[in-house]
Amino acid sequence: MEETVTTSTDPSEGSGDIRYIDTEIRLKLYRTMYECRVLEQRAYDLFMQNLVKGTSHLALGQEAIAAGFGVAMRQDDYTFCTYRGHTHTYVRGVSMESILGELMGRECGLLRGKGGSMHLTSVEHGAMGSYAIIGAHLPVAAGAAWSAQYRGTGQVTVCFFGDGTTNIGAFHEALNFAVIWKLPVVFVCENNLYMEYTAIKDVTAVENPAADRAEAYGLEPILIDGNDVDVVYEAAGVALDKARKGGGPSLIEAKTYRHGGHSRADPGKYRPDEELQGWLARDPIPTYRERLISLGIEDESLEAIESETDAAIDAATEVARNSPPPPVDIAHIDVWADGSASWRN
Amino acid sequence: MEETVTTSTDPSEGSGDIRYIDTEIRLKLYRTMYECRVLEQRAYDLFMQNLVKGTSHLALGQEAIAAGFGVAMRQDDYTFCTYRGHTHTYVRGVSMESILGELMGRECGLLRGKGGSMHLTSVEHGAMGSYAIIGAHLPVAAGAAWSAQYRGTGQVTVCFFGDGTTNIGAFHEALNFAVIWKLPVVFVCENNLYMEYTAIKDVTAVENPAADRAEAYGLEPILIDGNDVDVVYEAAGVALDKARKGGGPSLIEAKTYRHGGHSRADPGKYRPDEELQGWLARDPIPTYRERLISLGIEDESLEAIESETDAAIDAATEVARNSPPPPVDIAHIDVWADGSASWRN
Amino acid sequence: MAQLTYREAVGEGIAQEMRRDSNVVFLGEDVAAAGGVFKTTVGLLEEFGPDRIRDTPISEQAIIGAAMGASMTGLRPIAEIMFSDFFAVCWDLVANQIAKTRYMTDGQCSFPLVLRSANGGGSRFGAQHSQSIENWAMAVPGLKVVAPSNAADVKGLLAASIRDPDPVMFFEQKSLYAIKGEVPEGEHVEPLGVANIVRSGTDVTIGALAAMVPRALKAAEALQNEHGVSAEVVDVRCLVPLDTQTILESVARTGRFVTVEENPRLCGWGAELASIVAEELFWDLDGPIVRVTTPHIPLPSADELEDALMPSPERIVESVKHLVD
Amino acid sequence: MAQLTYREAVGEGIAQEMRRDSNVVFLGEDVAAAGGVFKTTVGLLEEFGPDRIRDTPISEQAIIGAAMGASMTGLRPIAEIMFSDFFAVCWDLVANQIAKTRYMTDGQCSFPLVLRSANGGGSRFGAQHSQSIENWAMAVPGLKVVAPSNAADVKGLLAASIRDPDPVMFFEQKSLYAIKGEVPEGEHVEPLGVANIVRSGTDVTIGALAAMVPRALKAAEALQNEHGVSAEVVDVRCLVPLDTQTILESVARTGRFVTVEENPRLCGWGAELASIVAEELFWDLDGPIVRVTTPHIPLPSADELEDALMPSPERIVESVKHLVD
């Protein structure tokens, strides 16, 4: 079955090349986005119940990016993401309960409560960490790509970050470095128009903070609609393929929007209502659902995905909620590879 | 008297617009370059006599840039430069003996031996420091420009740095910052083709490390022949004027070449002989001398400048050599504004 | 006296000094329109306008560099680094440039600036948003270091820091932001370099800083009530300049010294104080010098785990009891 | 035994390990074609080729980040930071990322990497190229810290650092690069975390590190010859892991403890050791614990001024004499 997808260099428009994506893949993309949505929504609900302490940053509204890449990546590829990284970690195959458990600081948590919401990591799944200090993980991702290149494994590293991250020094160093060493890494800027409470346009010398800088690193500017999962999936495929074949890095800017505030404490009031409404109308999940229906996919298949996922998140929540706090002893281990935390004899 | 100058966007060629520069200014440019040359040459001789300890970085061959800017700047403007900053400091009006004295660690030194060759500073002359860790002074220069903007003084800040500095994070942060705040600052990249012993082209994703990145900050690319003092002087004038009028920052890349090694210990053997010879043939001082003669300036006026300068450097050397070491007590003062170094009562 | 939160006292201190001196300017991420992510600077934009209260990009090197350049050319900037952990991304500007340039230039340049930041743990933010890094600053000559424990000191010491002609690292303890305290009405300035004896006692001197001060006080109460031990508690307040005199006098009286540090174990200010006491007051001591610290481990995020590592009143009581027994 | 300079021992240590393990790779500025600005890595490019020995741009965050990412995915990188002062431009990667990520991820990630750098003063390079920053590293949980004083230790401890599964900060003292010493032929590996008693004595224990070790030894000679004082000198070698046992045993024997630190005064490893001794060996001490350090001042560049600030054998002698008198 051949289908059409619309892509465009101006993400706010909606026409462009027509490409083929397999139905199986499309359903996987929908399922992944839907799972990300319910995971984030559940995380939100758990904050509201005060079951998540500290802070937490949701990707509600931005699911198409993690999903598009997650589906396009090879299982042994690496991802590096930010504190807003629940979905990016999830799409690599990490279980919902271990993510929710980590948010709640439970024993079943992915890091048994030692990392928290901002540091989800599952090396087993190639999810090489969530980094909470802006910019740091870009050079680290370059390093993982260097390692794959040196070891000749064909693994590609994908590194997600926000628009605000394009103004910090590490961004600049990592991009130049990756290009001159021709590293198999894909840098993905999720431009959701805001840093914490400040609009990126108020503090950036160019309009598209990543795409307009690609040429400063000898790279082609790539600006895509981050709310269209087909577009993301295809752009991911192209960049992954290029990297895997030794063609070096790419820098992709995906325009998107977060539905909520920056973090749990933030109601997001600094955003004009019109802007918010406009983006809510472009919610990647219902719009994709409509596209799938219009492409002839049965409503029932989508409903099945939805109800399976709804059940799964409930089950995961139960597991996580019932998981005990981590044993206090573990606070005292694993500073060092020998399992200890001792610095003296 | 009207004269012609050749400028070009490709500095290795030699044709372009024709502009007027006053003879007085031309003589001042020549004098300044010549002074810079003898100062650096003397510094070199003093190393050879082991009278300069530690390290030292000469700008032999690059004099046209410091001279062109020095002559174009207003007296109350600020400069920020690097460890390779003897000439950039000198052109603001600092005496030769205080520079040589500092290199030799003498009491008459500009910093009485507390800073050394890499940190020449004369606040009185607007020479706001020589910075020895790559990139740091770019944001600092932006800060001085912010201060001038806030105080409404019309002062412009000029910040000199090397090609290698374009790959460090602080470069990126400072450029973006200066543009969004529309700061009166001129960033001058002296591209001498090398970092320490490594060619800039081997580690940079673009050909012109500063000019090819200007657009990433919404700036016009400006690439000039840094060995043609007229070109530098004019480019400086344009950028200073723009900044002074509230037009914001500029980024100028001036191509040049150092005649010697990176620092005292370096014979510069990594450079192809052909390349070196080519650039020696484009030595900014004799070539400018020829231009002046061809423009009808008397040889005697130039000889007068030369002999005056030769006498001045000898006199300065004598003063500096005869200056005693600094009193040891001064090692213990001026950590704090009250003159003390004490951290406890 | 007014009742202010520690958070409000930050804004009050800045506003007091900005009213007084038009050369005081303020920059940081989300500090202007949003009033700061910890809401410490709410209202400043409205009062002082966008030329003096400025939002920046996420460019900490630019923020600190701009503050440095502005301070050496006539302004008195205050720069906010959102979490103190982020000083690591601009440490060169702080430790190599700002701290050293006065000395290197033989006193030619002054850097009257304040670098404020939210410091410390206890908020479940995990290892990269919970550090106590005041010792990073203390270890670098050329930086003054302040870490208040209560609202009055926040206002008074912040005002003094802004007036100070030298660079001051001002560490606000994020777990204290919501705590209220009495703050003098009107202009309030508290000199730097003076430790504060917040509780008198005769058996042991406990030196504490920032969030550890209330914990030390709680421990002192328990020691008194449950064990009959009379503990004097000194709020160190400033690490540089350091009021060794107040501390040494106290220890000379009590004969015993315990420090309570939130920072990880190694090379903390407590070690510095311990070494000073061990060198200068050795013959007056009645027992070992004891340091209570977070172990040399990054802070985990789960409640139980974080609580297990940070010094608790109970752990302080234990250590003191052990010492006096 | 071979006679090698401290500088040559660096290259030997790296080469030994690169021959043994093809996952060892090396990157830094001017390290490959140029053999390093201190000529420590001459010949490595020729032997191991451009895939393993790589020149980088001036991008310290990229250098350290690349080392981190490579180490967590199967390689054992060695990264050179030209002067240790420059760690300030990439401190986030070192202190917040590399140091904490194993712990934060509940042990999922390992970082078998070595960050080498030229550390310390005495070379007239001025305040930004002369620092001893080993304490910056020591203060951060998750980093191992090594600082050898002689060629044999350079080779042996560097080899052990490369084999170590944890991140090691390896500080080479730049003023020692030209000094020759005996180095065992063939494979040489010296375990981390073992202090070395380089001179036995009975009256006082002097703990020293890197360039301070030869100075302490010189002082010990003078103390013996001119004042009849028998000083034991301990080369601490590793700050993390720290061989407190050797040091405590020595101090328990001599009853007196003096540290000699090149770093500026506040919060040095000497303070840490002093606090350990003051806590654990208080009753065995016959006198105060004394720290000899550079004052809390940046290093100036002129010969006379730099010499005036760094601890000299004479100053060590003075301090010890004062203590034992």
Ligand SMILES: Cc1ncc(C[n+]2csc(CCOP(=O)(O)OP(=O)(O)O)c2C)c(N)n1
């Ligand atoms: C170096 C550093 N500076 C500041 C912060 C605080 N901070 C956390 S998230 C954030 C905004 C990041 O914006 P962006 O890169 O657009 O990512 P988004 O949150 O929108 O996904 C800021 C400023 C930080 N974590 N690290």
Ligand SMILES: Cc1ncc(C[n+]2csc(CCOP(=O)(O)OP(=O)(O)O)c2C)c(N)n1
């Ligand atoms: C952060 C940092 N990294 C490395 C160095 C060592 N270093 C000093 S000069 C230099 C080369 C700089 O090259 P460039 O910017 O082209 O300036 P040039 O020396 O050619 O004038 C390097 C790598 C440093 N001083 N600071």
Ligand SMILES: [Mg+2]
């Ligand atoms: Mg964003």
Ligand SMILES: [Mg+2]
């Ligand atoms: Mg250069």
